[in-house]
Amino acid sequence: MTGKREFDIVLWGATGAAGRRVAHHLADRIGGRGLNWAIGGRNHAKLKAVRETLPGAGSAAEILIGDSHDRTFLDAMAARTAVIVSTVGPFALYGTELLEACVRNGTHYCDLTGEVHWMRAMIDAHQAEAQETGARIVHACGHDSIPSDLGVQFLQEAAMQRHGEPCKRVATRITKMKGGFSGGTAASFLNAMEVREKDPGFGALSADPYALCPEGERQGLDGPDEMMPLSVTYDQDMKAWTNPYFMAPMNAKVVRRTNALLDYPYGRDFSYAETAMTTGGLGGWWAAMRYALFGRAFLIAMAIPATRRLLKRHVLPKSGEGPSAETREKGYYELIQVGEMPDGAILKARITGQGDPAIESTSRMLVEAGLCLAEDADRIGVGGGFWTPASALGPLLRDRVSEHAGLKFELL
Numbered sequence: 001m002t003g004k005r006e007f008d009i010v011l012w013g014a015t016g017a018a019g020r021r022v023a024h025h026l027a028d029r030i031g032g033r034g035l036n037w038a039i040g041g042r043n044h045a046k047l048k049a050v051r052e053t054l055p056g057a058g059s060a061a062e063i064l065i066g067d068s069h070d071r072t073f074l075d076a077m078a079a080r081t082a083v084i085v086s087t088v089g090p091f092a093l094y095g096t097e098l099l100e101a102c103v104r105n106g107t108h109y110c111d112l113t114g115e116v117h118w119m120r121a122m123i124d125a126h127q128a129e130a131q132e133t134g135a136r137i138v139h140a141c142g143h144d145s146i147p148s149d150l151g152v153q154f155l156q157e158a159a160m161q162r163h164g165e166p167c168k169r170v171a172t173r174i175t176k177m178k179g180g181f182s183g184g185t186a187a188s189f190l191n192a193m194e195v196r197e198k199d200p201g202f203g204a205l206s207a208d209p210y211a212l213c214p215e216g217e218r219q220g221l222d223g224p225d226e227m228m229p230l231s232v233t234y235d236q237d238m239k240a241w242t243n244p245y246f247m248a249p250m251n252a253k254v255v256r257r258t259n260a261l262l263d264y265p266y267g268r269d270f271s272y273a274e275t276a277m278t279t280g281g282l283g284g285w286w287a288a289m290r291y292a293l294f295g296r297a298f299l300i301a302m303a304i305p306a307t308r309r310l311l312k313r314h315v316l317p318k319s320g321e322g323p324s325a326e327t328r329e330k331g332y333y334e335l336i337q338v339g340e341m342p343d344g345a346i347l348k349a350r351i352t353g354q355g356d357p358a359i360e361s362t363s364r365m366l367v368e369a370g371l372c373l374a375e376d377a378d379r380i381g382v383g384g385g386f387w388t389p390a391s392a393l394g395p396l397l398r399d400r401v402s403e404h405a406g407l408k409f410e411l412l
Contacts, residue, residue: 006080007036008374010064012098013088014039015046017182017322018112018142021363022087023050023058029367029404031056035374040064040077068094074101082377085370086111089184090191092118099137100126106133106384108373112142112366114250115188117195117205119212123386134384138392140254141369142362147335147351147407148172148251148274149258149390150398154409155339155349156266166266167339167347170255173238173277174245179331179356180323186316193302206249212257220256221271225249228295232288233275237338237346241278243288244295248274254388261391277336322359331356336412347411354406364405372397 011026013019023039030037039061041047047063054061066073068088078084078101088094091113102109103126113119119139130137140149156166196202205211209225210218228244235242252272259266278287301307323331332354339347355361372393373380382392389397401407 005082007038007062007082009035009037009083009085009370010040010077010081011037011370012040012077012084012086013094014050015041015043016087016089016184016320018089018184018359018363018366019087020050020053021322021328021359022085022366023054023061025364025367026085026370027054027056027058027061029371033375036062038062038064038081040066042067069097071097071101074098075105078102078105078107081107083108083110083370083374085109085366087184087366089113089115090188091115092188092191092195096122102137103130103133103135106135108136108138108377110138110141110366110369110373112144112184112362113139113188114144114247115192116211116250116253117192117199117202119386120205123212127386130384130386132384136373136380136382136384136392137386138369138373138389139386140250141366141389143333143353143357143365144247145251145254146365146369146389146397146401147333147353149254149388150394150401151335151337151349151351151409152255152266152272153258153390153394154351154398155337155347155411158349158411159339159341159347162347163341163345165342166270168267168269168342169271169340170266170273171235171237171338172251172272172274173235173240173242173336173338174275174333175277175336176332176334177276177357178333179358179360180327181317182323182358183317183319183321185358186312187319189302190308190312190316193308196303197305209252210256210260212253213260214257217260221269222252222256222273225252228292228299230292230296232285232292235277235338237340237348238277238336240280241284241288242275243278243291245274245276246295255390258388258390261387323356328356328360331358331360333357333361350408350410350412352408361406365401365407368400368405369393369397372400
């Protein structure tokens with residue numbers, strides 16, 4: 001990207017549950033920074049209503065009206081913009097043309113996607129052109145997968161400082177989590193279930209632990225990523241039982257891609273796993289087993305078209321819906337990352353986040369990723385291409401989310 005553009009940042013998809021919160025936090029953060037910005041989507045009345053609720057610099061945001069499938073409009077918008085922040089999930093349905101416009105026009109881009117198949121397809125189709133145009137494309141800039149990705153990088157930096165070598169194994173344990181569920185997340189999962197029925201390669205790609213790594217770099221020690229295996233394990237380091245975590249396969253793939261993109265600072269024999277954690281003893285085992293049973297039952301129900309329709313109609317939040325203000329504000333989460341050194345020594349880090357992880361914390365993290373791409377462009381050490389949060393933005397983003405998004409990274 002060359003030259004000054006009309007807009008420093010455009011938020012595309014500002015009327016959904018996540019988009020509204022991203023707009024709010026972006027307006028709050030942009031105030032006094034001298035950045036020109038806009039909010040965009042297809043419904044002018046809804047966008048105007050969003051703008052009227054924004055704090056600080058919100059009234060200065062321009063409104064851009066267009067369609068997610070209108071290539072001419074998207075090209076024009078991307079050409080006017082330095083950074084586009086997108087919340088238009090399911091991205092496989094509504095995000096492709098926008099991303100392609102960013103690549104063509106050398107426009108930096110970040111989003112909230114956890115859709116592995118779409119990410120893989122976009123990387124394969126557009127990596128070479130993004131390198132040529134200089135467009136930095138950064139997926140997974142929300143709760144999936146910033147805490148996991150930046151957390152592992154933080155722990156490995158500490159391992160290098162203390163021991164002169166990285167941890168050979170890192171296990172992330174989700175120890176606390178309170179929050180809600182958004183319609184956008186539900187829609188993305190529903191779409192993935194429908195794609196699974198049509199695409200014979202869906203299952204293999206989902207299970208491949210190295211599916212997001214560059215071609216020729218898709219091998220390692222980790223076994224298949226299972227969505228919700230019916231199993232619980234005992235963690236000797238934490239003295240507690242663990243059970244499957246819904247987004248572990250996605251987060252783990254991002255962490256492994258970071259390692260490959262940065263030429264293996266964690267080592268080629270690096271192993272990563274992510275689970276939720278209960279407690280020790282029989283009570284902890286039963287709590288973990290209950291969660292595993294529920295997760296497996298839910299996954300089976302979602303895989304059957306008839307029960308999936310019932311869940312969509314009566315249980316899952318609708319598109320645009322999200323947690324209440326009280327749920328957003330009172331939410332929180334904690335991750336403990338356990339790193340094992342080659343000599344068996346153990347190093348632990350804790351990552352905590354304030355706010356509902358699905359919307360509040362996620363929206364704050366996405367805002368900081370967008371601002372990092374806009375304001376720290378000359379300090380980012382990579383050029384155009386498809387990146388993870390840690391591989392592209394690393395400590396720059398970690399400092400931002402620690403100061404402005406309610407995250408905390410600490411060694412134990």
